[in-house]
Amino acid sequence: MSRLPLRKPVIAACLAVFLADIVWSLLTPTFSLFAQSLGASLSFIGTLAALTGLTQLVAAVPISAQTDRLGRRMVILIGFVLFIIACALHAISTQVWMLAPARVIFSIATLAVFPVCGVLLADHTDPRERGAAFGMLTSSMSAGAALGTWLAGVFEGAFGARGSYAIAAGFSVLGLLIAARTLFDLPGARQQNAPLSLVKQFAAMRPLLSQPRLFFACIIGLLSSVSFTGITMAFFPLHAKANGIGNAGVANIFAVRSLGSMFTRLPIGILSQRVSRQGLLAVAALALAAVTLSIGMASSLEMFMLLLVIEGIVFGTVLTVGQSYATEVVTPEERAGAIGLYQTMSSLGGMLSPLVLGWVAEWAGVSSVFPIVSVFVVVCVGLAVIRVRAAAKAEQELA
Secondary structure (H helix, E strand, C coil): CCCCCHHHHHHHHHHHHHHHHHHHHCCCCCCCHHHHHHHCCCCHHHHHHHHHHHHHHHHHHHHHHHHHCCHHHHHHHHHHEEEEEEEEHHHHCHHHHHHHHHHHHHHHHHHHHHHHHHHHHHCCCCCCHHHHHHHHHHHHHHHHHHHHHHHHHHHHHHHHHHHHHHHHHHHHHHHHHHHHHHCCCCCCCCCCCCCCCCCHHHHHHHHCCHHHHHHHHHHHHHHHHHHHHHHHHHHHHHHHHHHHCHHHHHHHHHHHHHHHHHHHHHHHHHHCCCCHHHHHHHHHHHHHHHHHHEEEEEEECHHHHHHHHHHHHHHHHHHHHHHHHHHHHHCCHHHHHHHHHHHHHHHHHHHHHHHHHHHHHHHHHHHHHHHHHHHHHHHHHHHHHHHHHHHHHHHHHCC
C-alpha cells in the first residue's frame, strides 16, 4: 500500500474540513423544517435553494482568485469567520426574509473552506501522493458529515434548532482557532498580479476551460453534481416514498450510504495513484449512470440501500479523484483557478438540475427523471472523452 502523506499541512487541512463539515451538517439536514417553522412556503424554500446555488456559481471564481492574492490560509480563515456569522444569523432568525442573507453567507463560507483546503493540500503534496492525500481529505469530510448529522439530532432534541445552530457557531470558532494555529501557505503560493476585476477573473477562466483534460474533469464534476443534487437528494426520497419506504427508512438508507462512501474514499485515493485518473473518472461517471437507472427501477428497501451505497461510493470516487486530477493537469500557478472552475461547473449542475428535473417530473412523473439523467451522463461522458482523445491525437501529430 502506498505511504500516506501524514505531514502537518495535510493533517491540518483534513482537520479543517472535518470541523467545517460538522458545521455544515448541523445546519443543512433540518434547515427546511426550520424555515417552515418560521412560516416559509415550499416555493420560498425552493427559492432559497436556488439562491444558494446561484451564490456558489457566482462566487466560486472570485474566491479562487483571492486565494492567489491573499493566500490559501487567509481565505480559509475568512471562511470560518463567515461560518460563525451564518450560524449566528440562522440561530437568531425570527422572520423568513432573514434566512436569505444567512444562506448566502453560509454558501460563501462553504466555498472559502472546502475547495480552498483542496488547493492548499495540492500545494503541499506532489503528484505521487496527491491521490492518497485527497482520499484523506474527502474521508475527513465524510466523517465530519456523519458526526455532524448525528449531533444535529442530539442537539435539536435537547436544545431545539436554534440551540443546534448556536452550537454550530461554536464549532466554527473551534475550526477558526485550529486553522489559525495549524494551516500555513507554501512559500510563493501568492500571486499579487491576480486579477481584481470580476470580469477579468471570469475571463481568466477561459484559457483553463480550453484545456481538454481540465474540461473533462469539470464535466465529470458537473455530472456528479447533477446526479447527487438532482437525483439522490431531490427525487430519490420521493421515489422511495412512492414505493412504501417511510421517512425512517429513507434516513437509514442515507446513513448506510454515508458510511459506505466514507470507508472507501481513502482506498480510492490510493488506487488513483496506481491507475489512470482520467480513466477512473470516466468509469465512475458511467457507473453513476448505471446506478441512477437502477434506482429508478428498484422498489424494495434492500435494493434501495444497496444501490445508494454504490452511488455513495461512486460519488466519493468523483469527489476524491476529480479535484486531485484537476490540480494535476495544470501548472501550480493555475491550480487555484482550476479548482475554482471545477467548483463553478459543479455548482452549475447543482443549481440547474433540481429546476430542470422538477419540470420533467411535473410533466412525466418522478420515475422519468432517472433514465433521463442516466442517458444525459452517458452522452456527456462520451463527448468529453472524444474531445480529450482528439486533443491527445493532435498533440502527437504536432510532436
